[in-house]
Amino acid sequence: MKKPARYLFLAIAVVCLSITSAGADDVIKIGAIFSATGPASPLGEAEKNTALLLQEQINAKGGVMGKKLEIIIYDDESSVDKAVSAADKLLKKDNVVAVVGPSTTPNTLAIEAKFEAAAVPLVSCAAGEKIVVPVKKWVFKTPQSDRLAVARILSHLKSRKISKIAIITVSDAYGQGGREMLKALAPKAGIELTADEVYSPKDTDMTVQLTKIKSTNAKAIVSWGTPQTGSAIVAKNRAQLGMSVPLYLSHGVAARKFIELAGSAGEGILLPAGRLIVADEVPAKNPQKALLTKYVKDYETKFKSPVSTFGGHAWDAVMLVVKAIELGKSDKPADIRANLEKIKGFVGTAGVFNFSPEEHNGLNESAFEMVTIQKGDWKIVK
Template sequence: MGTHFAPGPLLRAAVLVAATAAAAILPGTTASAADPVKIGAVLSATGPAAFLGDPEARTLKLYVETLNKEGGLLGRPVELVLYDDGGDASKARTFATRLVEDDEVVAMVGGTTTGTTMAMIPVFEDSGIPFISLAGGIEIVDPVREFVFKTPHTDKTACQKIFQDMKARGIAKIALISGTDGFGKSMRGQCLAVMGDYGISAAADESYGPTDADMTPQLNKIKNTAGVQAVLNPGFGQGPAIVTRNYAQLGLQLPLYQSHGVASKSFIELAGPAAEGVRLPAPALLIAGKLGDADPQKAIVTKYKTAYEAATGQPVSTFGGYAFDGIELMADAIRRANSTEPAKIRDAIEQTSGHVGVTGIYTMTAGDHLGLGADSFRMLEIKGGDWVPAAP
């Protein structure tokens, strides 16, 4: 499917990006034809998850601005109604209610974290508004809910990709050190559930809180556990960077795996030289310039990366990529439905097939509201302060 994303300056306004309705009304047309298509977004653009939410917000605003320059959707301008929940689940739910009751959006793209997403789901399910989440937890789409979809790979899929790599390297006994936040808990549980499928077992299972500043005690326990061949850190935010730095300070030489939750340049910057050699699963976006010409994602990831970096002056991140895929999937569904009726948009999203995004190639069904498998992940390694495809 074609993309509708191109370079352009970011809007300064945080909420409204539609053309003025009055200016859009031409002689002989009706007001309804010029009414904007309202798409909602609730993101954690500030607060502890800002490194996720900020590139998501920038991406959505840039995309909608470009979309309006190209004529909008179904001949109507698009209005992005965006709220910042600061990472607070209760605020997210309040904003979700406002989007439905006051702003009257026809669709929703957002939900930076699993916690804020789960808080908003009942609002959109009850109101019958299609909701594409940008968060990682598998519980967002398992069990399947009628109006809820997501763009990032699930934590279960990330575990499977990591264990495929470990098995190929002859690793059979590992240690876990997981964040106790919603993402960390979910991924830890998924990894424990599937590791046996790859002949892998956990010899140690440690954890840390979201505000902990030193994970040395937990890592010392791991260091003193017999037989450990590698360490896996399910988590996101600053915690994994602290784990990585403490890991190097203790002189641990075992392979260290991180989650897709830290797949951004900011993780490398926070972890510093200690990040060298860390492996994690991530979308193709992080290695856009290293993809072969025959790679089906090369064109879209290169175009998005170029546009985003030109507009923002910041390096692209996978989190902004999740937002790009979310708004692109939503726009594509509206076009295919030829309607802004929420139920028809929902049906069109569920019928998405072979949609090439920056995160992967999406094919959704009534039983799969993500549409990505482990094959859409790339196993990456940090070398020389940058991402490279991991060697077998």
């Protein structure tokens, strides 16, 4: 390279760097890391869409504290390494005041320490209980923990006097979370596990595992997965094998996609779910009602695809951060964190959040309804 060319190159580089580092005072920058592609894309896509929707809506109403809200979204491609580099960029390059996401438990666990070190709050959209137990100062999460979902299922089983169940879970982080909770909590509730089967996320046939379960005397099956990772196939294969014992699924199944995929085999299955998918049925006096109906309508009009629980998790995460900013009238990371802990009675899609220094998930069992599928639609079990 000739000398003048080199100087020109350097000059351009310097100019570029100074432009990107120039801060704008009237913008609040929030980061987001979602698995918009890769195996976890059914989660990440809905979350990303929701974040875009919220950014548009909030800015249309004049932003947050009169400042424009900018959500910088990175796709971690469902990979731990990409999540780490996305976190680096958000923290060091974009200088965001808070981050929502990632979509999955391993990706969240991989970047937690960075947020502790950088003193920036992270509001995860992943289910794993390990994220907030033990409590980490800067880490929060919005989805209901596996523990709550499992507890809800177990109490429903008890109310039906079922004491022997078989479990079949998907061998990814989500299924692992459910499996560990089921194995830990079922014996305490006096329920015996007669079989503990697993399948891979991309498996296409679970008849073998179900046949095995059939040969035990389980009175119910509990299966942990999402519509895209085998839950629909479990439901279908159960019907094909003519099994009549009730099938309980996880809250991750709560999406219209499941009904489409499972077809008639989905009828009568049971699962604990946030109220999002049964928004129509929620009684008008429930505080979540108005919010749920509006979110469902807005999302479905804008993206022409049905809502899922996962999009709701991103809604909760973004709105909680916004709420914390407004509560403390400050967009400094430390203030956002402190004010997140002060949020009480915040109505979100997953339930009513009550945070405290000891509780960074903020939900309890009342966040769930037991729902079933009747005539191709979700119904609350009374």
